[in-house]
Amino acid sequence: MTGAGYLADGLPMNEPIAAEPRPPGSMQLAHREDFRLGRALVRPSLRTVEGPLATLTAEPRVMQVLMALADVGGAVLSRADLLEVCWAGRIVGDDAVNRVIGELRRIARETGAGFVVETIPRIGFRLVGEIENIPVQPAVEASPGDVEARPGLDRRTWLAGGLTVLAAAGGSTWWMAKGSGNRSAAQQIAEGRRILRELWPDQDERGVEVLREAVKIEPGNARAWGLLAMAWRNVAEGAPPDRVSAAVTGCEEAARRALALDANEGNALAALATLRPYLGDWEAAEDRMRRVLEVAPDNPNVLLHLVTLLQSVGHARASWDLNERAIAKEPLSPPHQFRKALKYWIFGDIAQADLTIDRAMQLWPKYPAIWSARLYIFAFTGRTQAALTLLKDRSLRPAMFTSQLEERWQVALTALEAPTAGNLAQVRRALADEARPGFAVQAVMFLSALGDLDAAFAVAQGFLLRKGPLVGSIWPAQNQMISPDDRWRRTMNLFTPATMAMRADPRFIPLCEGIGLTRYWQARGAGPDAFLMPDQKLSSMPSPSSRGSPAVASPERTENL
Structure with a gap:
């Protein structure tokens, strides 16, 4: 031819x-x-x-x-x-x-x-x-x-x-x-590791599926069992009420199989150490995670959760150090990168926060936490018009972003842009009167930033202490976009620039006492980082930064928080 x-x-x-x-x-x-x-x-x-x-x-x-x-x-x-x-x-x-x-x-x-x-x-x-x-x-x-x-x-x-x-x-x-036939255990493990590294909310069950196939092919592979335990742990964190217990059991069983093969299998240890919510259990949870690091110093799964815990207790500098350590191991993990951007914001380096979150948006469009972090950084640094523009861009919205969530963001951003009496009344109705989860973390930040501290504390007390008129179900509506921070009632938002007014209010310490934070600080001999608590007695306690920390130095706090 x-x-x-x-x-x-x-x-x-x-x-x-x-x-x-x-x-x-x-x-x-x-x-x-x-x-x-x-x-x-x-x-x-x-x-x-x-x-x-x-x-x-x-x-x-x-x-x-x-x-x-x-x-x-x-x-x-x-x-x-x-x-x-x-x-x-x-x-x-x-x-x-x-x-x-x-x-x-x-x-x-x-x-x-x-x-x-x-x-x-x-x-x-x-x-x-x-x-x-x-x-x-x-x-x-x-x-x-x-x-x-x-x-x-x-x-x-x-x-x-x-x-x-x-x-x-x-x-x-x-x-x-090029071989033929079914995928090998190595292929399944590689796919499972990718899912665990990226943590897309809709991929948790896929991770279990992939890693179950890996242990079926190689039942003697301790690492595969450990990764399966971690995959089940992630399912448990976001599963609906009728499926949580089965996921917890799956995690425990897979971890047991992994540790029977290798008593120091880091992924299995990390899964067990992070399986329980740590609100009110701060000290024990941190101890569990640090014991895993003694055996597996670079395990990315336990580093991820220790970064979260340390930010949740106000140890922002120590959290920064561990996040940098995690990035060194997994530079293209979306969670590490959006956290880096938020930490730049917390430390007041807005230019670096913008660069970091914009790079993440380019690499992982529609990633829910990255999209939310971009909105936070715009909203709480005086750029509400940019935040509103992003909110209206449907091409970048994450899956499961509902019209109800859009309405809440719209109301909150409009009030930040123009804090008139009418807008403030509307934001209070939209945010403070909502008894279901899904926006409690954001509501506390917006209400504090707007100076409506009565409403901010009412939401925080209902959400964290289960007290007051705003106590509701901890389970979100079906098919609603919700982060584990809401589901597990995490407190990173309490130590951001958006909630500075709350931290200066006398009601903040009783709130911290109610969720066990003051007990944790006393046991550790280290209160929140001093730059986060300029007007509170807790700032007189030694902060983690005053004791020094390993790994990468955290950025210096600047004055544009």
């Missing part, structure tokens, strides 16, 4: 289809291994990007450019590099390259893939997003002359002469390294 045609990857050619091996630079897609990029599954042979929002098919050239950028693992490729690899060295105009880059960005945005193609001015482009190989089964009886069988070719070899070698071999059977 001669004449104009298409190669296996869909690229046009004018020679006979099987005339000769392709020259270096004409990247083949047909036999490239699937891999994960950000939150997406990239299938080069099918030219698809499968993200949480959509699955899109890329043009051949677009997929080639994506592969070239992925092959160098975040390094910069110049336009000349891309022309050599993806256009076989042919000279094309800048418009052709720009069109492909623009299409890649559209695919990333519309699939929710969680990667960014960054332009480096006057130099080139690079890919920002975590790349993870998907392990495959080892090859069966590969001959000595074949390329060594292994879990997929290292993508970096493609730009280091890999194509030249393959072309010279005349199309050798290197793809025999």
